[in-house]
Amino acid sequence: MNRYRAYAKVNIFLKITGTRGDYHTLSSRFMRVNSLFDTLWFEPKSTPEFEIRGTFDCDVASNTIYKAYKYLLSDTHSHALSTLMETHAICVDKKIPSFAGLGGGSSDAATYLHMCNDRLDLGLSIDKLALIGANVGADVPFFVYGYESANVSGIGEIVKQVNEPLLDFEVTTPELQISTPAVYRYYREHLFAPISEEESARLEAIPSREILASVNSKEANDLYNAALGCYPELSDKEGWFFSGSGSSFFRVREDNNG
Incomplete structure (x- = not known):
């Protein structure tokens, strides 16, 4: 079974540039943390309910992976996707701490979107996955793009790659x-x-x-x-x-x- 890594990030800088409704707009540099990641994979199961296997501090309905599933299903209306999640659990070996500013939940959601796109041959472009992911959370697009370093602005939806060495x-x-x-x-x-x-x-x-x-x-x-x-x-x-x-x-x- 293929296993995917969901990497953590840190903010090199994070500056507020204004507001947009209830949200704050920002200018930030996100950089991947190569040494810290969750691992995700699918595993067969016998009951049809959506199941996440792993240690989480929230219920399934509040989990970013479940939200990513709902938005992906709403966008694609994919029968193969609903069948996949009726027959398989999504398993997460959780290493990124929650509520820690490291983007763990966002990274899990982005990785899940890639897993479904790959496994089911949904044919969604990376820009489309980022748009779907933005519904889940402001940091998700950065993780969808998979850049080591990027300037992130707006409310998180504008992601521009920065070509520089990845720091340890x-x-x-x-x-x-x-x-x-x-x-x-x-x-x-x-x-x-x-x-x-x-x-x-x-x-x-x-x-x-x-x-x-x-x-x-x-x-x-x-x-x-x-x-x-x-x-x-x-x-x-x-x-x-x-x-x-x-x-x-x-x-x-x-x-x-x-």
Whole structure:
């Protein structure tokens, strides 16, 4: 049975550029974490209900994989897809922590879309998969495209590949589940200070290693102070950067042989 990897990501920088209705627009650099991934595969089962096998902090209806299935089915009306999920469970060996700013749920959803497209020969383009994935969550398109590094803007739907070396990250996640909506709400109410288009374009042109060498964690991520405001128990980590809305921190693992 084919197994697929759903990689984590970190945000090299995350800057708010404005709002669009209830959403915040952003300018961010996403980079894949090659050393941290979930593994997904299909496994035969005997009952027709949609089944996800793995350790999750939510029920099936709230799971991003199930949402991806529903949106994919709604778009394709594929009998083969519904038959697949009546006869097979989707299994997940979960390694990416939840509520951690690493995109685990989004990556799982994107990987599931690719698995179904491949196995059932649905013939959907990568752009179409990204459009379907955007219904599931703002980070899903990045994972659908499979880029190692990309500038992500809008509310996550604009993904532009960045050609640069993939960095080797060390990631640590405190035992603290952070609510992304709560962090964004705190930011909007207390810290709202969107950057200009010019500043956004300037950041998006700088290589990731240079950005990390020139700013501190609070300068890199507009949501860090908001997370600290929501969760005072979230301690500052010197020399580490904050990913997404948290709670994970990351730093570049330097090559000691150099």
